[in-house]
Amino acid sequence: xxxxxxxxxxxxxxxxxxxxxxxxxxxxxxxxxxxxxxxxxxxxxxxxxxxxxxxxxxxxxxxxxxxxxxxxxxxxxxxxxxxxxxxxxxxxxxxxxxxxxxxxxxxxx
Numbered sequence: 001x002x003x004x005x006x007x008x009x010x011x012x013x014x015x016x017x018x019x020x021x022x023x024x025x026x027x028x029x030x031x032x033x034x035x036x037x038x039x040x041x042x043x044x045x046x047x048x049x050x051x052x053x054x055x056x057x058x059x060x061x062x063x064x065x066x067x068x069x070x071x072x073x074x075x076x077x078x079x080x081x082x083x084x085x086x087x088x089x090x091x092x093x094x095x096x097x098x099x100x101x102x103x104x105x106x107x108x109x
Contacts, residue, residue, distance in 0.1 A: 038076035046074040048091045062090040
């Protein structure tokens with residue numbers, strides 16, 4: 001039996017998606033980053049809902065959507081700024097800010 005060759009995580013990414021800085025790699029990394037951010041927003045929605053002892057159905061009734069839509073939002077799917085605003089307002093979050101770094105902060109609602 002021959003010697004096993006081990007690869008670093010970076011080598012595997014280079015093989016699958018290309019080197020850093022290539023369009024394919026940049027696109028995949030941006031997509032993954034967006035999915036991670038959506039997941040965190042979904043988790044925040046779920047935690048806020050549970051803190052108020054609401055079911056997904058009850059939250060859905062507050063904003064006029066089905067329970068399945070709340071489930072998708074909590075999983076980080078289908079999150080838009082408009083839906084995020086409606087959900088958080090229904091949960092009593094009266095304001096939110098988007099931090100744009102050097103450009104400053106923008107009030108979302």
